Amino acid sequence: MSRQMGDSHRRFLQTMMANGIIDEQGAKSLYHHCCETHNTQHAPDKLDDFIETINSKLQPLFMQIRKGMSEDNGHQYYALVIMAETEVTRMSLDYADNELELFRKTMDLIVGSENGKASSTDILNISDxxxxxxxxxxxxxxxxNRLVHDKWLNEKRGEYTFSTRCIMEMEPYIRTVYQDQVKVCHICHNVxxxxxxxENPLCGIKIHNPCVARYFKGRTEPRCPACDDFWPHEIPEVRQPHSQSRR
Ligand SMILES: [Zn+2]
Ligand SMILES: [Zn+2]
Incomplete structure (x- = not known):
């Protein structure tokens, strides 16, 4: 396999830089489009190799195209991330100091909550x-609104959650700052x-909603995969990927 970066790789990277994040379907069609435009070989199952080649050139710049899962719908995404452990590197260019402080305090609320959400009321209260x-x-x-527009937060019915991009890009920062407060999913081992x-206080493992859906699918009596206690929550449906979702 060639590790040489060609025009098709460069075009792919430029689009990633402009978008920040792209879903798996989007990445596949972009890969196809880039190869077609520059007359290079395209193998549908070689997207990850293609991205590896780009990553080998990005490494010295502390950047990487990383694959991750959306906590909302369980779909795979590709995001261009900056691998610095210093805080909020890229954001500090776009936001003022007090705006970043509000974002950090919103992160405190989300990480400290049991369900990974912060209400707009609670966020408005901290602005004081x-x-x-x-x-x-x-x-x-x-x-x-700007944080949602820039894909750092998602909003649904007045509740804010981390976007997929935010989790993928901020994971090293979040792990450094919040340490033991951050738990990983028992199934996929991501934050x-x-x-x-x-609900067993001696266990307390966490599982992403889409991972819950996949893990418990078809099981009549759901039990915790760690402690075997009854799993008392509503089991969400497995959601099928579709190419329209962008977040
Ligand atoms: Zn998971
Ligand atoms: Zn348990």
Whole structure:
């Protein structure tokens, strides 16, 4: 296998830089499109090798195209991530100090919650406690819209969660800052925020909602894979990938 980066690789990378994150279907068609445009060989099952070649050139720049799962729908995504453990590297270019402080405090709320969510009411309340410079209610609402637009947060019915991009890009930072507060999914071993938790206080393992759906599919009496206690939560449906989802 060739490790030489060609025009098709460069085109793929440029699109990743412009988008930040792309779902698996999107990545496959982009791979196809790039190979076609530059008349290079295209093998549908070789996307990960193609990306490996790009990553070998990105490594000295502390960047990487990483594959990860959406906590919302369980689909696979590819994101261009910066691998610095320093805080919020890329964001600091786009946001003011008090905006970053509000984002960090929102992260505190999400990580500290049991279900990986923070309500808009709770976030509006902390905008009063900022030490850098307080944000007005309208400014906070505007900022939250921007954070959703820039794909750092997702919003559903007034509740905010980490976006797939945020988790993939911020994982080293989140693990460094929150340490023991962060739990990994018992099934896929990635960090887990939106998830279900075993209610046995001696166990307390977490499982992502899509991983719950896949793991318990077809089992009549769901039991915790770690302690064998009854799993008391509602088991979500397995959701099939479709090419329209972008987040
Ligand atoms: Zn999982
Ligand atoms: Zn358990």
């Amino acid at each position: 406690t900022l030490t850098t410079k307080k944000l007005k209610k309208s400014e906070t609402e505007h900022l939250l 887990a925020f939106q998830c279900q938790m075993c």
